[in-house]
């Protein structure tokens with residue numbers, strides 16, 4: 001499946017040679033759908049028009065070729081809305097107040113600032129009240145597992161990290177900025193991140209490939225006194241669990257009875273399996289390229305060795321096809337298009353399919369719909385968006401507000417319950433198992449649940465004024 005996009009194309013049409021109708025039919029033949037037309041200039045023989053065309057990404061090239069090859073048509077300019085939205089980046093840093101005169105200058109800068117610096121030097125804890133630390137998170141990546149695009153490097157990872165920063169701000173009023181590191185060496189990543197935390201209240205690790213991501217997160221979490229959270233692991237697991245709890249209510253099954261196949265045992269898959277087990281699932285099957293993880297096999301990945309013991313109670317062997325036989329739930333965090341209709345046909349009645357690979361899901365939802373009772377993807381353009389954006393803003397809002405040292409299992413389970421409970425039982429149905437990211441109750445609910453769990457587990461260092469013990 002490709003991504004729908006909108007192109008704005010400026011054309012000169014020589015009326016004696018071509019008509020607008022010719023343009024429209026040529027575009028339609030290659031999958032371009034004209035949704036708006038603006039006349040820029042109308043001459044006797046030549047008219048200039050801006051046409052807005054909805055197109056599948058894969059057809060971009062074809063659209064341009066078809067037009068440039070047409071006699072009587074001159075393509076003046078092509079802009080694509082998605083690219084236009086990225087020019088110069090998507091975020092910026094803005095001061096909270098203007099510096100209008102000398103007095104302002106001496107307050108925020110020399111000499112006034114020096115007294116504030118000394119106050120922090122005497123008590124570094126005051127960085128939380130006198131600097132941006134308490135509300136700032138770094139979105140840290142090395143660009144090695146960007147969405148499902150793979151190791152595309154730190155520069156290419158920037159648009160995703162800027163997008164995460166936008167979401168942090170809009171949804172949870174957290175100031176976040178991208179730190180895209182030019183190293184893949186875990187030791188160096190750990191060293192760099194540790195060295196930049198003076199002004200940070202938390203670290204959101206993003207799109208760092210497995211298995212390196214496990215050690216990086218564990219070490220940073222143990223060695224820093226601010227929360228470190230690998231979004232692809234835990235954000236994804238929390239939202240998948242939330243969606244599953246609700247989907248199970250729709251189909252009338254219990255988590256502990258279900259056969260759950262998780263495919264793609266990387267950052268997201270490992271954490272999903274662990275959280276499912278912690279939530280009470282007993283029949284989890286973890287499948288990667290090497291097949292179903294099972295006891296008796298040695299794996300050089302410590303997480304896989306752990307999972308091989310903790311999952312797959314019958315010691316099932318084989319691959320995806322074997323795992324899918326009779327499965328109640330499929331959760332995919334692997335790569336696009338790996339699941340077939342035959343796989344779905346082999347599942348149990350009232351099956352649930354979460355095809356969460358981005359941007360291309362494991363199976364096209366249109367295809368899955370006829371063979372699954374509940375279908376969800378990670379994308380915004382289909383119903384049931386199971387995406388970690390439902391989790392990370394609220395989890396960090398809660399962790400920052402109660403100054404949590406870590407994000408522990410109890411906080412994650414509480415966050416999943418909170419997300420699930422935003423959908424009222426009366427509203428639950430196959431097409432609505434998970435709230436929209438624009439539902440304001442999500443961040444609010446996750447924040448409060450996370451704070452309460454942090455307090456209950458002794459992880460909170462501050463009681464927010466609106467929360468009573």
Ligand SMILES: NC(=O)c1ccc[n+]([C@@H]2O[C@H](COP(=O)([O-])OP(=O)(O)OC[C@H]3O[C@@H](n4cnc5c(N)ncnc54)[C@H](O)[C@@H]3O)[C@@H](O)[C@H]2O)c1
Pocket residue numbers: 145146147148149207208209210231232233236263264265266267268269287288289290332333334335336338356357358359377378379386387388389
């Ligand atoms: N919807 C969401 O919120 C969300 C969140 C995180 C990740 N994801 C998606 O999940 C995917 C994995 O992300 P990650 O961060 O865990 O990456 P990762 O690189 O850590 O792990 C991917 C794993 O999938 C396995 N895999 C790939 N193709 C496979 C196949 N054909 N069969 C079996 N296993 C296969 C790989 O071997 C690897 O272990 C990506 O597409 C990503 O976009 C979605």
Ligand SMILES: O=C(O)C[C@H](O)C(=O)O
Pocket residue numbers: 146147148160207231232357358378387388389
């Ligand atoms: O970025 C997303 O949309 C979700 C997730 O973090 C991913 O890597 O796919």
Ligand SMILES: [Mg+2]
Pocket residue numbers: 147206207231232
């Ligand atoms: Mg990610």
